[in-house]
Amino acid sequence: MSNSFRTTNSTGLINKDKKINFTFNGTIYHGYEGDTLASALIANGVHLVGRSFKYHRPRGFLGVGVEEPNAMVQLHDGNKSEPNIIATEVELVEGLKAKSQNCWPSVQFDIGEINNVLNRFFPAGFYYKTFMWPKSFWMKIYEPFIRKAAGMGKAPLLPDPDRYEHNYEHCDVLVVGSGPSGLASALAAAKNGARVILAEDKPNFGGSLLTDEVTIGNMSGKEWASDTISQLKSMPNVILKKRSQVFGYYDHNMTVMIERVSDHIENPSKYTPRQRLHYIRAGEVIVSTGSIERPISFGNNDRPGIVLASAAKEYMKVYETLVGKKPIIFTNNDTAYSTALEFIKNDIEPIIVDTRDSSNGELVKEVQQKGISIKFNSGIADTKGHLKINSAIIGKLDSSKESFISEETVECDCICMSGGWTPTVHLSSQAGNKLKFNDDIDAFVPDKKRQKETAIGAANGSFTLNQSLAEGFQVGFDLSNKFTDQNNPTNSPNSNEPSYEKHEKLWCMPLPSGKKPKRFIDFQNDVAVSDVELAIREGFRSIEHVKRYTTLGMAGDQGKTSNLNGLQYVSKIEKKIVPEVGHTTFRPPYTPVTIGAIVGREVGNHYLPTRKSPIHTWHEENNAVFVAAGLWQRPRYYPRGSEDMNTAVNREAANVRKNVGICDVTTLGKIDIKGPDAPEFLNRVYTNAWLKLPVGKARYGVMLREDGMVFDDGTTSRLSENHFHMTTTTAQAANVLSHLEYYLQVVWPDLDVNVLSTTEQWSGIAVAGPKSRDLLSKLFPDVDMSNEGLPFMGLVDSSIDGIKARIYRISFSGELAYEVNVESNYGLYIWKKIMEEGQSFDIQPYGTEALSTLRIEMGHVAGAELDGRTIPFDVGLNSMVSQKKDFIGKRSLSKDAFTESDRQTIVGLVPLDKKTKIPEGSHIIEDNSAVAPIPKLGHVSSSCWSVEYNNPFSIAIIKDGKNKIGKNLYAVSPLKDISIPVEVVSSHYVDPEGSRVRS
């Protein structure tokens, strides 16, 4: 039985000297190098691959490539497991494991097949109709059932172990598809000097030239293809990519291509990616994607063993494999006769059924000359064979071709059908091309292009070799000439091919007498002719609606073999011509793409860039627990021994209040501002006055958006007459810079000011606490650190060990505090120096949690309060708003809603029990026993454990806040089912006079 369906010739592309073992549904088989999983299974006589999506009908192979709707398998085990893989696209590799999906307990005996018996209960739209009622059944009964029944393969639950990469490419001309027209255009464009990328989905270049009996020049088509590829390979301006599918065509000629790099290699090296996603920005795209054969709808046309005629031919010619030994060829056109001839070459006599009355095509005559009689004016009415076709009922058509006159049963083991050819217009359509219907070929072809895209060859409806080559050479030259000045055209060689007679416009067979078997149109979604009839009977007219109601063309194969047959059938029932019915929209991806490839290397720690301060290693060595602040990693706290977070944070914060703490504030945004108009610019950007800030002084500033909401805050200092140093919050650093650039470049270009981010040039170290002055005096003996020498909001330049340092006397903690700034590379050195000298002052590092605690206690606002919904008044910053000058956003502040006195404003909250910490985000309400919906007064923005008073403290923003001070309210969190009685206090909980910072 092993490989008993191999042909005896060896003219294909497989290597019979190299056996490859693989497993399908637990059975070990072998195939050969060059096989696909599909060809190897067929060679071993295996046609039953899976069960269909809705009715669980046994299914086999229909096609040989991307068009395959049926043969989906689950590949591999464990973390490499991958569902819904088309067996025709899987190259055989030693040890490959595949199994059927959507069946239980096995593909031979599948319980779900009951759906097929019950199929009259599962018509089109059955989800919409059946599962709507009763409502309560949806969650518990229908939904779980549908999920289970409608499953295809199983997604793996483990992380994907494979590596995927992204690549960006640019070229003058991208050629998609390497059939005759693609090769011709790539050669012409490359010879004319253009930078060319040629992409081919299959493992071999050549397209139809690999299977068609034609000659080009003095070579066979296959030889010409390989000769052309050799020429292209030798040219430095050409990139050749096989196993590469261009699946998406986006704006401005951006195409995306997926390359299968290592799945076909037995033991790829560890760092070889599995797949590579190429973003190709092409000057011009040539769509030479060929065409896909159309099936014919007839009774039970989905049994394993029923394949496309072109697929049967390719299995024979490329994979040296027979889809069957007792074939029926069923066609409405001439091309299927080449499949018949290929069988004859292998000493197999096919039965030929042709819907047409006659044909004088060359291939038809050749078949007849070999003594084969053809059943013209006939069609297949029905088929038999449960898990594999074993016979067909062939009927003689009446003159109207609407019914059969007589029927006969004929034994067979396969049917090779052909309903003609559909140009693969997906990429052109994705590119915005308005397709037109071509009556000669009964299919849509590209017409009005929106982007720089040109379809040629079969994709353009040009089905002869002669025409394909001529178009290829011409278009390749014309388009490349836009990019080069070589003006070097390549002539199209002579070619020879058989002539074809016209196809018949017949894609759906009448029903056999007395029976109503399903005649499938869309195999993957189990959509039959009767479903389309039902949809139209129920009033769906738009083709988009018919598509959604029946799910025709909506499966993973995107209707590659079904769209046009569906359209044709709708137009037949509606008695309209196809262009009136129109077509549905093609969207990327043309073929399914793994999520891994889309994500690429941006996984795990590479998901986002990580920013670390120059002091990061010290934090790591000192047991810091880190927290992400945007892209930055900041120390959250530094636990000692077995301390939990709260204990550590309280210790760190209390030590700042009592002794001295040190905090890495490198992450704060820093912007250098220079120019004669810098003071005027700051005066417009900030709400307060800046013109008279003396050199050597810092000032706190608040900036608004034009809508009046607080945008950011920070201190900015004047280093010299026209030179300022601005700091921003860590979170808004990038946005503030863009904001400043916007006003300087767009709104006030007359201002002579330059801004530059210096965030990464400076390392910032906050030294805070009552002992900070003594510590810094020791570190900088030549600086007068007294309150007079370096007052609050003053700054001074000095140095340690020859390293320049700038010392600002500013405070976020509310304590006497300084910020030492040094050039980034010295950050770690200075930090260590301060720690060393600080030991005698009981210095401790503190992280972002303690930093928060300190600022919350003081009532200093931060991101939680400046959340884009608060104006200065709301957050207690009204004193920062100048009445004398205009600034960004000022006009908004005088709008009615912004001047109401009972706006939500900032207050402090203390729980009455002095114990329960109030969750951030809690709602504030007045009456805990009121009936819902209870009016909400505001929300809790920040919470901490006050180290000063040793009880919880929160900042909240509540309606008419100032007048609520002293009142008892409730902080509630319905999510956590918490209700905490609280007292409203001032948000300035500690040192409301601000005496410490000035001490």
Next chain:
Amino acid sequence: MLEIKCPYCGKRSQNEFSYGGDATIKRPQLGEEISTEDWDNFVYYRDNPRGKHSELWHHVSGCRQWFKVSRDTATHEIFDTCKMNEDFNV
């Protein structure tokens, strides 16, 4: 992904830029007496045309310059780009 020609750097992919809205909006003068309606029109109200649109883009991962783009909002066709102190040619 669009391809945008920065007037300073040349053609670059869209992911280097950020969008800045309608380029024809003029900020009122500082200190100008302005009705609430006019101010609201400046702050909030924007046309949402189908077709040609003059807009601002910022070459944020590049030269950090703001510039003007004339783009079709339906087809994404870019007719022209220019510096802030220039006018479109097309």
